[in-house]
Amino acid sequence: MTQLIPGLPSTTAHYEVTPSTAETATVVGTIPVRRRQVGQSELRVFPIAMSGNVFGFTADRDAVHAILDAYVSQGGNFVDTADSYSDGQSESLIGEWMHARGNRSEIIVATKVGKSAENPGLGTVAVRRSVEASLKRLRTSHIDLLYLHIDDPSVDFEETLLAVDELIRAGKVRYFGGSDHTGNRLMEARIASAQLGVAPMVALQNQYNLMHRAEYEGGLAHVARQQGLGVLPRYALASGFLTGKYRSKADLQRSxxxxxxxxxxTRRGLRVLASLDRIAAQHDATPASIALAWLLTKPLVAATVVSASEPDQVSDLTASASIQLSRQQITELDRVSAT
Known part of the structure; x- marks a missing residue:
């Protein structure tokens, strides 16, 4: 049964209930995990997207397979990567895993183009070649969500939009979004899409977390709301700071x-960690889980994009999708993280 998320526009607010795993229920013991609709697309995703940014870098083949196995066993269905991650190795490892498990139809795959060494930029030829190369590495016939990894000012938006629309009409891409665009550029893209009669963006991936709020909340949120974009925050744990592992200069030296x-x-950062500690204790959870749960209370956020280098880290990430923060807890985190 489809339900509406209270407080969100109906165009971006549909959930589908999916059962949480026994492990997650044991860790959190709160609400069922629900799949969320990405903007105005038909994509319905687990609220935690597993990033492939360390796949082929700090996570080798065996670790990648174990991480993705753990993620899927805990209800996950949304994998996020890019053609530039580990020079394409991330996509290759994900494709190998999906092929080995025979589960491509169950996974929502997002990747990005624009930054690869072989096909840089967002010109027509680069976009086509990048997508074809990604499809081959991912061992799939289509990409569910394609991001423009950069804002390429050397190419007219019209050219890029027409190239992506051609791929959508060919069935090689289902939907697309932006990953490094200002609010003004997102508006330009929407206007150009309407004038050309091509598919518009449905998603926005941007940096957004308790330590980095101004960029999104200061303008991008308004544009995303106007356009009905699904928001998928990256760096959701502020490069690991919000895990609580780094509280002194000595800690930093070990990273x-x-x-x-x-x-x-800073004082602000330590105040945020102190609040995360208190709220985590109330939920029998970790600071990381609470930091992600806070993001999931924000309007338009469909899923947070997080990474794991080891399978043991996955449960803390997926657990956040089952945590229901109180209004008081949300207000406290809003207050201590305000700049």
Whole structure:
């Protein structure tokens, strides 16, 4: 049965109930996990998308298969990658896994084009070649959700939109969205799509988390709402800071991302972690699960995009989809994370 999410526009608010796993229920013990509609598309996804950004980099073949097996066993059905991740190895490993499991029809596959070394940019030829290469690596006949990984100012939007629409009409791409576009550029794209009579964007992937709110909430949210876009935040855990593992300079020195994480190790960042700790204790969960659950309360958010390097990390991520934060807890996190 399809239900509406309270407080969301009907165009982006449809869920479909899917049973949560016994493991997730044991960890969280709250509400059933529901699949969410991505914007105005027919895609219905588990609220946590498994990113392939570390596949073929910090996660080898065996780890990738184990991670994806764990993710699917816990209700997941949405895998997010890009043709540039590990020079295409991420797509290849995902394609190998789907082929081995015979589950392509059960998985929503999202990938991105524009940044690959072989086919850079968003010109017609580059888009066509990129998608054909991705299809081959993914061992599939179609991509469910194709993102424009960059905003390529050297190419007219009309050219890119026509190239993508050709792929949609050919059945090689179902839907597409933007991944690195300003609100103004999203509006330009929508106007151009209407003038050309081609398929419009249905999704937006952007950086959005408790430590990085201004970019999205300051303007992109309004545009996304106007256009009925499904929002899929990336860097949902602020490069790992919101896991709570990095609370001192000594912690940062033990991480390869120490320099990137240092920007969050402030009074504000520590206040956010303290609130996550308190709320996590109330739900018998982890800070990471609560940080993701906060994102899932935000209007238009269809799923958060997260990554795991080991299968043991997956349950903390998927558990967030079953956590129901109280209004007071949401308000507290809004307040302490405000800039």
């Amino acid at each position: 390869e991302r120490g320099g990137e994480l240092a920007q969050h190790l």
